[in-house]
Amino acid sequence: xxxxxxxxxxxxxxxxxxxxxxxxxxxxxxxxxxxxxxxxxxxxxxxxxxxxxxxxxxxxxxxxxxxxxxxxxxxxxxxxxxxxxxxxxxxxxxxxxxxxxxxxxxxxxxxxxxxxxxxxxxxxxxxxxxxxxxxxxxxxxxxxxxxxxxxxxxxxxxxxxxxxxxxxxxxxxxxxxxxxxxxxxxxxxxxxxxxxxxxxxxxxxxxxxxxxxxxxxxxxxxxxxxxxxxxxxxxxxxxxxxxxxxxxxxxxxxxxxxxxxxxxxxxxxxxxxxxxxxxxxxxxxxxxxxxxxxxxxxxxxxxxxxxxxxxxxxxxxxxxxxxxxxxxxxxxxxxxxxxxxxxxxxxxxxxxxxxxxxxxxxxxxxxxxxxxxxxxxxxxxxxxxxxxxxxxxxxxxxxxxxxxxxxxxxxxxxxxxxxxxxxxxxxxxxxxxxxxxxxxxxxxxxxxxxxxxxx
Numbered sequence: 320x321x322x323x324x325x326x327x328x329x330x331x332x333x334x335x336x337x338x339x340x341x342x343x344x345x346x347x348x349x350x351x352x353x354x355x356x357x358x359x360x361x362x363x364x365x366x367x368x369x370x371x372x373x374x375x376x377x378x379x380x381x382x383x384x385x386x387x388x389x390x391x392x393x394x395x396x397x398x399x400x401x402x403x404x405x406x407x408x409x410x411x412x413x414x415x416x417x418x419x420x421x422x423x424x425x426x427x428x429x430x431x432x433x434x435x436x437x438x439x440x441x442x443x444x445x446x447x448x449x450x451x452x453x454x455x456x457x458x459x460x461x462x463x464x465x466x467x468x469x470x471x472x473x474x475x476x477x478x479x480x481x482x483x484x485x486x487x488x489x490x491x492x493x494x495x496x497x498x499x500x501x502x503x504x505x506x507x508x509x510x511x512x513x514x515x516x517x518x519x520x521x522x523x524x525x526x527x528x529x530x531x532x533x534x535x536x537x538x539x540x541x542x543x544x545x546x547x548x549x550x551x552x553x554x555x556x557x558x559x560x561x562x563x564x565x566x567x568x569x570x571x572x573x574x575x576x577x578x579x580x581x582x583x584x585x586x587x588x589x590x591x592x593x594x595x596x597x598x599x600x601x602x603x604x605x606x607x608x609x610x611x612x613x614x615x616x617x618x619x620x621x622x623x624x625x626x627x628x629x630x631x632x633x634x635x636x637x638x639x640x641x642x643x644x645x646x647x648x649x650x651x652x653x654x655x656x657x658x659x660x661x662x663x664x665x666x667x668x669x670x671x672x673x674x675x676x677x678x679x680x681x682x683x684x685x686x687x688x689x690x691x692x693x694x695x696x697x698x699x700x701x702x703x704x705x706x707x708x709x710x711x712x713x714x715x716x717x718x719x720x721x722x723x724x725x726x727x728x729x730x731x732x733x734x735x736x737x738x739x740x741x742x743x744x745x746x747x748x749x750x751x752x753x754x755x756x757x758x759x760x761x762x763x764x765x766x767x768x769x770x771x772x773x774x
């Protein structure tokens with residue numbers, strides 16, 4: 320428990336920052352924050368009693384004791400600069416979160432893909448088991464209608480963000496490793512540096528703790544081969560300790576049976592989100608929960624009752640004939656997984672995609688071309704910079720032209736504000752429209768759902 324303090328969050332509207340602020344607010348700390356623009360999360364935090372300013376100003380700091388910032392905040396930010404000049408205690412988001420773990424049994428979930436789904440489902444499972452966990456989730460979990468869960472139990476479940484290396488600030492009791500991929504090279508520069516960081520994170524796990532890892536991921540398997548501490552493997556391939564068999568997808572739900580240390584569990588499990596990648600996420604939940612002593616029937620019920628998180632295969636309400644889905648997928652691995660998850664629906668996949676970051680588009684250019692082969696009609700729009708400077712020659716138009724050159728006929732490039740009309744012109748009842756990306760492409764999904772449903 321952190322001593323009661325007044326804290327100011329610079330960039331409080333961020334998904335990670337807001338989760339921490341909400342938990343600390345529930346614990347009785349005086350929380351204020353600022354952000355560049357209004358959002359639903361900020362509006363909800365105001366309802367919870369958190370004072371949120373729009374725009375950054377020296378006046379916002381007030382008489383706070385601690386200033387918290389994230390990696391996305393420029394070091395010359397006016398509030399951060401004043402905090403340094405005044406000698407305030409300044410903490411990175413991950414440092415604050417690490418302090419919040421004191422006295423708790425921490426479960427840190429990391430990996431390039433699947434963190435939010437796994438963290439949210441773990442939080443739900445531990446809650447349904449009566450363990451009253453605290454959780455910081457990297458998305459708004461629909462079961463909680465929030466990205467934060469504040470409990471009085473022993474467990475604190477969190478996403479450990481690898482994107483900026485800040486997961487190395489955590490020393491968890493339990494680590495959940497989902498995968499390593501060619502991602503966040505704006506920070507890591509190359510895959511070797513990324514693997515090295517994961518190796519260090521594994522070394523941070525407490526000596527009496529446990530590492531749960533996806534044995535289907537060859538990079539993780541290699542890292543854990545010589546690990547001297549307790550480890551638990553999960554996966555679909557080979558003979559991991561926690562394994563899924565008889566996997567099938569029915570509609571938007573995955574059905575499978577589970578083998579735990581060579582014991583075939585008698586009942587079929589249902590996880591209410593689509594795709595084999597989500598079976599891996601479910602296995603991670605099963606591994607941790609079972610090890611924590613949670614009854615298998617509770618685990619089964621929690622998986623079945625999981626409602627998902629916003630922008631993770633979120634089905635949007637619309638009265639129009641086509642189906643509309645929004646997903647945060649912004650990496651080729653994620654895009655391919657989402658598109659493959661739609662195959663059993665037997666619908667034409669119309670994909671709207673906004674690349675996220677110039678560096679990612681540059682580093683994974685070939686992979687982006689390849690992943691869209693699972694879609695029938697592709698609409699591309701301009702790169703969302705996410706505070707990055709443009710890189711000469713790295714554009715969506717170049718990606719579009721290369722896809723056309725390689726024979727992809729049903730691909731278009733257009734400005735974001737033209738997409739809604741285009742979708743309304745081409746989408747029919749046999750189509751599923753997938754709006755993908757981590758930037759502001761969610762505005763298109765909201766516009767389609769809102770405008771189409773009222774016409």
